Structures are given as C-alpha cells and as structure tokens.
Amino acid sequence: MAHLSLTSVGKTYAGGVDAVRDVNIEIADGEFIVLVGPSGCGKSTLLRMVAGLESVTHGDVRIGDRVVNRLEPADRDIAMVFQNYALYPHMNVRDNMAYGLKNRGETKSVIAERVAEASRMLELDPYLDRKPRALSGGQRQRVAMGRAIVRQPAAFLFDEPLSNLDAKLRVSMRGEIRRLQRRLGTTSLYVTHDQLEAMTLADRLVVLNGGRVEQIGAPLEVYHKPASVFVASFIGSPAMNLIDARVEAGRVLVGSHDIAPAATDAGPVTLGLRPEDLSLASTGLPVAVEHVEELGAQRIIHGEVAGQPIAIADSSASELGETVHVAATPGKIHLFARDTGRRIDLAAAATGLAHAV
Amino acid sequence: MQKIKPFDHLILILGTLFLCLPVFMALMSSTHTAIDIHSNGLFLTPGDNAGPTYTKVLTARGGFTGDVTGLRMLMNSMIMGIGFAVGKIVLSMMAAYALVYFRFRFATVIFWAIFTTLLLPLEVRIMPSYQVMSTLGLLNTYTGLIVPLLASATGTFFFRQFFKSVPDELLEAARIDGAGPVKFFIDILVPLSRTMMAAIFIIMFIYGWNQYLWPLLMTTDETFYTLMRGIKSILQVWVGSQIPDYNEAFALAVLAMVPPVAVVVIFQRMFIKGLTESDK
Ligand SMILES: Nc1ncnc2c1ncn2[C@@H]1O[C@H](COP(=O)(O)OP(=O)(O)OP(=O)(O)O)[C@@H](O)[C@H]1O
Ligand SMILES: [Mg+2]
Numbered sequence: 001m002a003h004l005s006l007t008s009v010g011k012t013y014a015g016g017v018d019a020v021r022d023v024n025i026e027i028a029d030g031e032f033i034v035l036v037g038p039s040g041c042g043k044s045t046l047l048r049m050v051a052g053l054e055s056v057t058h059g060d061v062r063i064g065d066r067v068v069n070r071l072e073p074a075d076r077d078i079a080m081v082f083q084n085y086a087l088y089p090h091m092n093v094r095d096n097m098a099y100g101l102k103n104r105g106e107t108k109s110v111i112a113e114r115v116a117e118a119s120r121m122l123e124l125d126p127y128l129d130r131k132p133r134a135l136s137g138g139q140r141q142r143v144a145m146g147r148a149i150v151r152q153p154a155a156f157l158f159d160e161p162l163s164n165l166d167a168k169l170r171v172s173m174r175g176e177i178r179r180l181q182r183r184l185g186t187t188s189l190y191v192t193h194d195q196l197e198a199m200t201l202a203d204r205l206v207v208l209n210g211g212r213v214e215q216i217g218a219p220l221e222v223y224h225k226p227a228s229v230f231v232a233s234f235i236g237s238p239a240m241n242l243i244d245a246r247v248e249a250g251r252v253l254v255g256s257h258d259i260a261p262a263a264t265d266a267g268p269v270t271l272g273l274r275p276e277d278l279s280l281a282s283t284g285l286p287v288a289v290e291h292v293e294e295l296g297a298q299r300i301i302h303g304e305v306a307g308q309p310i311a312i313a314d315s316s317a318s319e320l321g322e323t324v325h326v327a328a329t330p331g332k333i334h335l336f337a338r339d340t341g342r343r344i345d346l347a348a349a350a351t352g353l354a355h356a357v
Numbered sequence: 358m359q360k361i362k363p364f365d366h367l368i369l370i371l372g373t374l375f376l377c378l379p380v381f382m383a384l385m386s387s388t389h390t391a392i393d394i395h396s397n398g399l400f401l402t403p404g405d406n407a408g409p410t411y412t413k414v415l416t417a418r419g420g421f422t423g424d425v426t427g428l429r430m431l432m433n434s435m436i437m438g439i440g441f442a443v444g445k446i447v448l449s450m451m452a453a454y455a456l457v458y459f460r461f462r463f464a465t466v467i468f469w470a471i472f473t474t475l476l477l478p479l480e481v482r483i484m485p486s487y488q489v490m491s492t493l494g495l496l497n498t499y500t501g502l503i504v505p506l507l508a509s510a511t512g513t514f515f516f517r518q519f520f521k522s523v524p525d526e527l528l529e530a531a532r533i534d535g536a537g538p539v540k541f542f543i544d545i546l547v548p549l550s551r552t553m554m555a556a557i558f559i560i561m562f563i564y565g566w567n568q569y570l571w572p573l574l575m576t577t578d579e580t581f582y583t584l585m586r587g588i589k590s591i592l593q594v595w596v597g598s599q600i601p602d603y604n605e606a607f608a609l610a611v612l613a614m615v616p617p618v619a620v621v622v623i624f625q626r627m628f629i630k631g632l633t634e635s636d637k
Contacts, residue, residue: 103540
C-alpha cells in the first residue's frame with residue numbers, strides 16, 4: 001500500500017508520437033483513480049508507464065517514495081489486470097494465481113494461504129483446478145483479479161478490465177471491483193473509456209484528452225463543474241448540449257433569447273446545458289422538435305434551437321407540438337470561453353443573481 | 358446424413374488397397390525364404406519362415422567386417438531420428454524465440470536469410486558440409502552425423518509464426534509476475550508450444566530416420582550403419598549365382614517402418630489433443 005505520484009510524465013513513442021504529455025497526478029494511499037478519455041488519448045500508455053511495460057520518456061513515476069522509472073515491472077510492487085485477462089492458458093486457476101508468488105520465492109505455505117484467501121474472496125473455490133479455457137469470461141476476469149490480489153501489491157492497475165464482458169455482467173463486476181478495493185484498501189489506477197464506469201468507480205476522475213489531463217476531480221465535481229468543453233461533452237449521458245451563445249450586458253443570449261444572467265465579459269461563449277437540467281415550460285427557448293427517444297422512465301427530445309442541435313431529458317408525459325419551449329434550471333448553466341474552451345467561473349454570476357433578487 | 362453411395366466407397370476401397378497392398382505384401386513376403394521368393398515371386402499369404410528371418414535380421418552379424426547387426430542398425434536409425442527431431446526442435450525454438458522476442462538490428466534480414474535456405478536442399482551443401490566435418494575430425498561420429506543438419510529453417514519458421522500469435526499480454530503478465538526471459542521461455546512458451554513441438558517432432562523424426570545420402574558420406578565405419586543403408590547393402594550381394602536375401606530385405610523394410618508409424622500414432626494423438634485443447 002502506497003501513494004503514487006506522477007510528475008510531468010510524458011511519453012514520446014519511437015515514431016515521434018506524443019502519446020502522453022506533462023501529466024501530474026498525486027494519488028493518495030488507498031485512493032481509486034479512474035483514467036477516462038476517448039480512444040487513443042493515451043490512457044493505456046500512461047498506465048503501462050506506471051506498470052513498467054512502457055519506458056517513461058519524461059518526468060518521474062513514484063510508487064511510495066521510490067522513483068520507479070527504471071525498475072522492472074516485477075520490482076515495482078504493482079499488479080495489473082488486462083482487458084483480455086492474459087491468463088496462462090496451460091496453467092490451472094491455482095497455478096495462474098500462484099505463479100508470481102513462486103517467482104518471488106515465497107514459501108509453499110504462504111502461497112497456499114494467499115491463494116486460498118483470494119479464491120474465497122472471489123468465490124473461485126470450485127474452479128481452482130480448472131484451466132482458464134473452461135471458465136466463463138466473468139470467471140476468467142475474477143481469476144485475473146485473484147492473480148493481482150495474491151501479490152498484495154502497493155497498487156492495482158486495471159486496463160479496461162470489463163470491456164470484454166456483456167453489459168449486465170459488467171455492472172455486477174464493477175460493484176465487485178469497488179467492494180474489493182474498499183476492503184483491501186489498495187491504491188488503484190483504472191483505465192476505461194466508459195464514462196459511466198468511470199463515474200461509478202472513481203474516488204477521483206482523471207479526464208484525458210490527446211495525452212493531456214483536462215481535469216482531475218471527484219466524479220460529481222467533474223459532472224457539475226466540467227473544466228472544459230471537452231470534459232463537458234465527454235462526461236454525462238446523454239451528452240451536454242453545447243450551444244454557441246454570446247454574453248451581452250450581463251445576460252447570456254442564444255439568438256435573441258435571454259437564457260440567464262452571467263456576470264462575465266461580453267462576447268461569444270459556448271453555453272453548456274445538460275439535457276437533464278432542461279425542462280419544458282410555457283415560455284422560454286423555442287426548440288423545433290425533430291425526434292423523440294422513449295426510454296421508459298423518461299424521454300429524450302431531440303430538436304434544434306437557432307440552427308443548433310439540442311437534447312432535452314423530459315419526464316413529463318405532455319403532448320409535444322412542433323415547437324416546445326424549454327427553460328434551464330437556474331444555476332445549472334455552464335459557460336465556456338469560445339476560443340480556449342475553458343470554463344468561465346459563474347460563481348460571481350450566482351451571487352449577482354442573489355443580490356438582484 | 359448423406360446417402361451412402363456405393364461408387365464412392367468403391368473408390369475409397371481401391372485407394373486403400375492401392376496404398377496398403379505393397380506394405381502387406383512386404384510383410385507377408387518377409388515370412389518366406391529367399392529361394393521361395395526368388396522362384397515364386399511375392400506372396401500375399403503368410404509363410405512359415407518368420408521366426409528365423411527376423412531373428413537373423415536383428416541379431417546376425419553382417420557387413421564386410423561382420424560386426425553390425427540389425428539391432429545395431431535400428432539403434433543407429435533411432436539415434437538419427439530422435440537426435441534430429443530433438444535437436445532441431447531445441448535449436449529452432451531458441452532461434453525463433455530470439456527472432457520474435459528480442460529486438461536486435463537486422464532481425465528481419467536474418468529471418469529472411471534463414472527462410473531462403475528453405476529453398477536449398479541438403480544435397481546442395483553436402484560437399485562443403487562434409488569438408489567441414491572432415492576437417493573437424495568428426496567423420497564416423499554421431500556428432501558429425503547429427504549436428505551439421507540441426508539448423509532448421511522449417512522449424513524456425515513454424516515456431517516464429519507460432520510465437521507471433523501468442524498475445525503480447527501474456528508476456529506482459531509474465532513480466533509483472535517476475536518471469537525473466539529464461540523463465541518466460543521455459544514456463545510459458547514451451548508448454549504452450551507442445552502442439553507445435555509434436556508436429557515438428559513427427560516431421561523431423563521421419564526426416565532423420567530416412568536420411569541415406571548423408572550417413573553414407575559421413576560414415577565409413579560399419580557400426581554407424583542405419584537401417585536404410587542395411588536394406589541397400591543386403592540387395593547389393595548380387596554377385597555370381599548368389600540370390601539376394603529378399604526375405605531379409607523385406608524384414609528390414611518392415612522393421613524400418615515400425616518406429617515412424619509408432620511416432621506418428623503417438624504424437625498425432627498428442628497433436629490432436631493439443632489442437633483441441635489449446636486456446637489462447
Ligand atoms: N507502440 C506504439 N508506437 C507508436 N505509437 C503508439 C504506440 N502505442 C500507442 N501509440 C499511440 O499512442 C496514442 C495513445 O495510445 P493508447 O493505447 O495509450 O490509447 P488509449 O487511450 O489506451 O486508447 P483505447 O481506449 O483505444 O485503448 C495513440 O495515438 C496511439 O496511436
Ligand atoms: Mg487502451
């Protein structure tokens with residue numbers, strides 16, 4: 001068990017691809033960190049640098065108090081769970097779990113004890129003598145986790161461990177991983193491109209884009225206060241509506257419609273509105289309805305406002321005309337600078353509003 | 358189910374007979390005496406001379422020096438077959454391991470260089486190889502018989518393709534589990550290659566077993582005689598009114614067939630088992 005720290009870590013591949021640039025993360029002991037981002041953003045590369053499977057081109061990776069840049073994976077005191085499980089096909093479940101311990105020269109009794117403990121924890125007892133091919137995907141993934149657990153490492157590294165499983169199993173395994181991590185209190189670094197998985201698992205999220213960190217924060221913080229247009233569009237489902245707007249005289253305007261007060265400089269901005277923060281109203285922003293997705297508990301209304309697409313999550317059952325009017329929940333609007341895409345802090349605007357009332 | 362078509366079966370039966378009859382004929386003829394064969398031709402019925410013929414073939418001392426028995430030849434052939442198969446597997450696995458898992462310059466060039474030697478049959482380089490062995494003083498030794506032919510482009514090629522199909526994550530998992538290059542090879546790759554090894558063993562055993570020209574060149578000492586040469590030398594006594602010992606030649610031929618057949622049967626079972634069991 002240890003804290004992890006990445007200091008201006010970067011990776012340039014042989015071809016000159018900058019896969020990861022200047023990443024700084026401090027991970028506390030026992031924390032569950034999820035690296036999330038679109039495909040190709042460098043999540044796996046970052047994780048593999050921590051694991052020692054990929055060399056670190058810039059900066060330092062520390063596990064505990066050691067700089068591990070030059071250490072072999074086996075000497076870093078980490079364990080990794082791979083997407084395709086990477087179990088040794090010719091060894092049975094017990095040997096798969098024991099292999100790393102044997103190589104470290106643990107005594108037979110220690111190995112037996114740890115394997116027994118892990119298999120009890122993961123309910124793998126009935127399968128100990130089976131080969132991996134005789135297991136289901138979920139069971140194989142549990143064996144892979146067992147192999148990580150028995151080593152009692154300073155950190156667990158997961159690279160999309162659930163993406164080969166079907167949707168239902170993924171949800172239950174997600175819960176299992178989280179419970180296990182809480183119970184063992186082992187620092188974990190978890191890579192996924194599934195934002196729902198990221199939200200539900202993480203103590204803190206690290207959102208990556210193009211090899212850079214866009215935002216680090218608790219899931220709800222990232223959800224409520226996305227630091228950039230990219231984070232705003234990536235976290236949350238259905239995705240946040242991003243609409244070209246402008247600020248004039250302390251008000252946000254879309255076309256000629258007044259949305260909300262905004263105590264910021266006049267000029268073009270990107271207005272972020274989460275579908276779930278919009279509701280149908282008798283007056284407000286007019287939306288030309290295009291199509292409706294019925295999800296049962298709610299429906300997603302897709303439409304167009306001032307020539308730009310917009311989605312509204314609506315749980316009322318009212319009839320929809322050609323055009324509906326929507327209003328934004330006060331205080332739930334996000335503004336981003338049009339040029340940099342960074343968030344414009346609206347705390348000032350909120351206080352301004354309070355004063356006005 | 359398809360309807361059974363008598364005509365198809367007829368063709369299959371004829372084909373089987375065509376392939377099996379000569380073998381059967383050799384087996385049956387070997388149980389008759391040489392004179393019987395010489396005067397009556399080949400037989401399809403068992404004779405009564407099986408015991409003496411096989412005993413003689415296996416134990417009687419023959420050759421010019423009179424100290425090489427059938428058993429000795431069988432042993433030599435065994436040594437050739439197993440030496441070739443094992444040596445080639447070990448060598449080509451290690452070569453393929455280096456080619457696939459170690460990044461060194463010119464690896465691709467080296468691989469293609471090895472690969473093109475596939476096109477050169479042994480006969481092309483038989484004289485230079487002989488020269489080298491003779492200079493090293495390795496004529497009339499098992500080392501000289503086996504070692505020069507151990508480098509195997511076929512084996513290296515097959516193992517390389519196989520290693521390339523092993524997922525990278527397996528190597529990475531092993532590295533995290535603390536397995537170095539040697540451990541990874543022995544603990545992971547070798548067990549995973551069992552099927553490949555069985556297949557190559559069959560091919561190479563038979564290749565070694567059937568060697569004729571090479572041992573003929575490399576050995577003058579009759580204690581290194583292999584079965585292949587034994588058969589030939591029995592038929593060579595065609596001098597004067599002497600009748601060649603057809604029965605003994607047939608008996609040797611039958612004996613020469615048994616070990617390769619056994620190897621195929623044994624390893625094929627492993628081979629098929631390996632094929633159906635392994636999934637990566
Ligand atoms: N060995 C390599 N050599 C050169 N470039 C590489 C190599 N491996 C990855 N890259 C590049 O580095 C970038 C990041 O790759 P990485 O595998 O880390 O993405 P990822 O975020 O894990 O994506 P995914 O979600 O699809 O797994 C990509 O642009 C990829 O093309
Ligand atoms: Mg990846």
